[in-house]
Amino acid sequence: MPSEPILRCEKLSKRFGGVHALENVDLVLHRGEVLALAGDNGAGKSTLIKIISGVHPPDDGALFYKGEKLRLRNPRHAREIGIETIYQDLALADNLDVGANVFLGREPTKSFLGLQRLDRARMRAVAHEVLDTLDIDIARHKFVQPVRNLSGGQRQAVAIGRAIYWKAELLIMDEPTAALGVPEQRKVKELILRLKAQNVAVLFISHNLVDIFDVADRILVLRRGIKAGERRPSETDHNEVVRLMIGG
Amino acid sequence: MHKIALALAGITALAAAGAASAQDKPTVALIPGLTTDAFYITMHKGAQAAADELGIELIYQGGPEFNPTVQVPVLQAVTARQPDVILIAPTDKQQLIAPLRQAHDAGVQIITVDTFIDDGKYQDGEGEGDFPLSYVASDNVQGGRMAGEALAKAVGGEGKVYVSNVKPGISTTDQREEGFKEAMQAFPGIEVLETQFNDDDANKAAAQLQAVFARNPDLVGVFGANLFSAIGAADGVKALGKSGEIRVVAFDTPTRIVDDIKSGLIDMAIAQHPYDIGYEGVKAAAAVIDGQQIEPSIGTGFTVMDASNIDQPEVRERIYSE
Amino acid sequence: MAAAARVADDEGGQHPALAFLIRAWPWLFLIGLCVFFESWSRASYGVTFLGNTFNLQSIALFAAFPLLLGLGQTFVIIAGGIDLSVGFVMGLAAVVMARVMQYTTPVDPALALALGILAAIAIAMVPGWINGTLISRLRVPPFIGTLGMFGVARGAGFLIAGGTTVPVNNPWLFAMGNERLFGVPIPVAITLLVVVAMHWTLAQSKFGQYTYAIGGNRIAAVRSGINVRRHTLLLYMISAGCAGIAGMIYTARFSAGAAQAGEPILLDSIAAVVIGGASLFGGSGTILGTLIGALIIAVIQFGLVFINVEPFWQFVAVGIVIIVSVLIDQSKGRLTGERKDAE
Numbered sequence: 027m028p029s030e031p032i033l034r035c036e037k038l039s040k041r042f043g044g045v046h047a048l049e050n051v052d053l054v055l056h057r058g059e060v061l062a063l064a065g066d067n068g069a070g071k072s073t074l075i076k077i078i079s080g081v082h083p084p085d086d087g088a089l090f091y092k093g094e095k096l097r098l099r100n101p102r103h104a105r106e107i108g109i110e111t112i113y114q115d116l117a118l119a120d121n122l123d124v125g126a127n128v129f130l131g132r133e134p135t136k137s138f139l140g141l142q143r144l145d146r147a148r149m150r151a152v153a154h155e156v157l158d159t160l161d162i163d164i165a166r167h168k169f170v171q172p173v174r175n176l177s178g179g180q181r182q183a184v185a186i187g188r189a190i191y192w193k194a195e196l197l198i199m200d201e202p203t204a205a206l207g208v209p210e211q212r213k214v215k216e217l218i219l220r221l222k223a224q225n226v227a228v229l230f231i232s233h234n235l236v237d238i239f240d241v242a243d244r245i246l247v248l249r250r251g252i253k254a255g256e257r258r259p260s261e262t263d264h265n266e267v268v269r270l271m272i273g274g
Numbered sequence: 275m276h277k278i279a280l281a282l283a284g285i286t287a288l289a290a291a292g293a294a295s296a297q298d299k300p301t302v303a304l305i306p307g308l309t310t311d312a313f314y315i316t317m318h319k320g321a322q323a324a325a326d327e328l329g330i331e332l333i334y335q336g337g338p339e340f341n342p343t344v345q346v347p348v349l350q351a352v353t354a355r356q357p358d359v360i361l362i363a364p365t366d367k368q369q370l371i372a373p374l375r376q377a378h379d380a381g382v383q384i385i386t387v388d389t390f391i392d393d394g395k396y397q398d399g400e401g402e403g404d405f406p407l408s409y410v411a412s413d414n415v416q417g418g419r420m421a422g423e424a425l426a427k428a429v430g431g432e433g434k435v436y437v438s439n440v441k442p443g444i445s446t447t448d449q450r451e452e453g454f455k456e457a458m459q460a461f462p463g464i465e466v467l468e469t470q471f472n473d474d475d476a477n478k479a480a481a482q483l484q485a486v487f488a489r490n491p492d493l494v495g496v497f498g499a500n501l502f503s504a505i506g507a508a509d510g511v512k513a514l515g516k517s518g519e520i521r522v523v524a525f526d527t528p529t530r531i532v533d534d535i536k537s538g539l540i541d542m543a544i545a546q547h548p549y550d551i552g553y554e555g556v557k558a559a560a561a562v563i564d565g566q567q568i569e570p571s572i573g574t575g576f577t578v579m580d581a582s583n584i585d586q587p588e589v590r591e592r593i594y595s596e
Numbered sequence: 597m598a599a600a601a602r603v604a605d606d607e608g609g610q611h612p613a614l615a616f617l618i619r620a621w622p623w624l625f626l627i628g629l630c631v632f633f634e635s636w637s638r639a640s641y642g643v644t645f646l647g648n649t650f651n652l653q654s655i656a657l658f659a660a661f662p663l664l665l666g667l668g669q670t671f672v673i674i675a676g677g678i679d680l681s682v683g684f685v686m687g688l689a690a691v692v693m694a695r696v697m698q699y700t701t702p703v704d705p706a707l708a709l710a711l712g713i714l715a716a717i718a719i720a721m722v723p724g725w726i727n728g729t730l731i732s733r734l735r736v737p738p739f740i741g742t743l744g745m746f747g748v749a750r751g752a753g754f755l756i757a758g759g760t761t762v763p764v765n766n767p768w769l770f771a772m773g774n775e776r777l778f779g780v781p782i783p784v785a786i787t788l789l790v791v792v793a794m795h796w797t798l799a800q801s802k803f804g805q806y807t808y809a810i811g812g813n814r815i816a817a818v819r820s821g822i823n824v825r826r827h828t829l830l831l832y833m834i835s836a837g838c839a840g841i842a843g844m845i846y847t848a849r850f851s852a853g854a855a856q857a858g859e860p861i862l863l864d865s866i867a868a869v870v871i872g873g874a875s876l877f878g879g880s881g882t883i884l885g886t887l888i889g890a891l892i893i894a895v896i897q898f899g900l901v902f903i904n905v906e907p908f909w910q911f912v913a914v915g916i917v918i919i920v921s922v923l924i925d926q927s928k929g930r931l932t933g934e935r936k937d938a939e
Contacts, residue, residue: 105821117819117820118816119809119816119879120879130805130809130817130822131806131809131820131821131822133802133805138800143800144800144804144805172812335901335904335907337907338860338907342850343856343860343861344860346849346850347657347898348901350657350658350898351654351658351897351899351901351902352901353650353654354651366850367761368852369761369854372850372851373849373850376774
């Protein structure tokens, strides 16, 4: 029995104008656990991850991170304490290479005649290393090309690799397999399982029930801002999850 | 400075053999103030005619705007071709001195046409820009005098007139005003009012005419010292419904002014002879190449145009072609 | 799995020859131009085009102004912006420098030059800061904000100049604009120094890296903790600073400041950046590219005058080169088999 959950949310609520986007939602997530967020459009999935990643403050309720109450100031604050979010648009600069993306905003430099010069060799070497530990296969020559020349799955891997390198302990992923081909989807799911093995907590949104059943330890279903239910894949099936999502 | 000359001496020595056969004709370059203006296009035609007559190769190169930034690179590229003489309408009195001096130091003789550098008085041993051999242009004082006489005659030697001018400090328009006022001294019945400056804005010139008329209902004439001054003043007269009562004299004659003369909006216009400036410029250059002395100032004439003579062939050819 | 990924890699790879051509085309084009003008000059006039110092110096001087404006513009365009005000910022700097030197030259000519240089750079920073603030803080689109500053700087320049040019008679200033160091005209030497500094900054520093990142994916840059607002402000100040240096060199070359000094150069400078391979959509471009772009424009314009082609053809020639560069930029993706996503 894992002792302290890495993240606990208590009765989170968020209103936009008169609309209840989220109402009294509880959530618990442990290290090395994969939690899937399921729900129809407008169910509140995005609102929930935006609260956890520091984009919106909740109107009511509280977050506990590693046992302590947490008030997030902004996304940067969340990242600094180990909560990393990978959005659908990947948050990569498409015109830069893999190393530059892994280090974006935190580049290593070498002193050169008193000037601070980018250490591209190190950036490239570390990028290799990180992607190797995740067992991601990218051809050597691709490392010096802009990431726009990589496949969708490879770019997803770069984004995840960056999160891991910067010591993410809780990784939030928004539709990580959308817009990918079947083999690529499989690679990303392998990656999630590898992260789990490395004791990272993963929270991901998906529309794809097959993906959810493949990798999630638990499934949290939202419906119109309310928690409709929580199941383990071994104790439920697609039909029940769909029923929870659409009600009735 | 000397280094350029040295470098050039080197090149010319190298290229001399080949160049001698290709450049057996003497070469003169004409660099206008801008290439897209009817005045300079007409000047080019005159220059070409003289070049054809005298067996001279004419290079005509210029920039699209009246701006030293555009003109100086053209000047340098032309200098690189080592013509014998450069005829140039400098786009700034001050800023063209150094670039022209470089060309001069590289062994090219300089004659300025239409506009000038420094004080416009060359070869008198004074000033930074004393090295050009001659300034070929209309005598703007004379042009102003002709405008004054024509206007005085049109108004019957009586009433109030004024000069619509661009702004103080421009050599050509200042001289036109000077000549105009000089001519008016011969007509005691005419009072010349304060000059109005319009910053080359026709709209402003029109508003000024109405303001002057409001204070002086006996206004009978106005001299527009350049294109926009005249167009604006004419427009102001039209707005007052006084066409034919307040006479407008314009300076320069692109087709636009000619149309206005025909429609009665403008009564008279003083045409410079850009064709002659180009023609005389190349002739002076040819004299320089032949080793003759030339005058440091060469003036060309004017034609007065009005509705009565505008259709005569010898007057028509003075319209600046486009 | 790994095998499958490798196959995908190869499909996405660029044809090496084509990729090389597309990357190297500005260089090849410049070489082609030189060969063309050289053979034409020799055949028609029996003189060399590139083989003499005077022509090389003239071409370098010709390229210097569009290049200086283009250097700062390269940064701005890579970050997805545009700076239309640089031409008149250059004029403003030239006029202010000339005015300052008019007053101070009688006191001490050398000191006057130092003060003039300081004044030129300092005054240029003002419109740069305002541009940057409008765009980064008040979210004014760059095209509109800098177009407004285009008008403001122009008006201010003419006001300070009193509508005409401002002459300065100062031997130090004249020397700076017209003398040579080891055969290199001083204005060209100054421009080269700025090129080296800008190249280093863009290619080797964090600042340059962030400029690319902002142009590539602004949101990604923000999420990576880059201070995008501050960076954007600095970009427009760099652009204005380059314009200030250009204005300073203008005043030195012509011993006078003029408000309209940079007006005709603006479009040439943007053309140099685009010909050099920068995308107006942001994200790509290099200083070396801009250098080549400026040289291409200078060689074309100098060359066409040199071989005495009718002046109006020069507009056509430069226009065609710009269109071709943009077409190449647009079709880069297609030609190199660049991919969106797998499948």
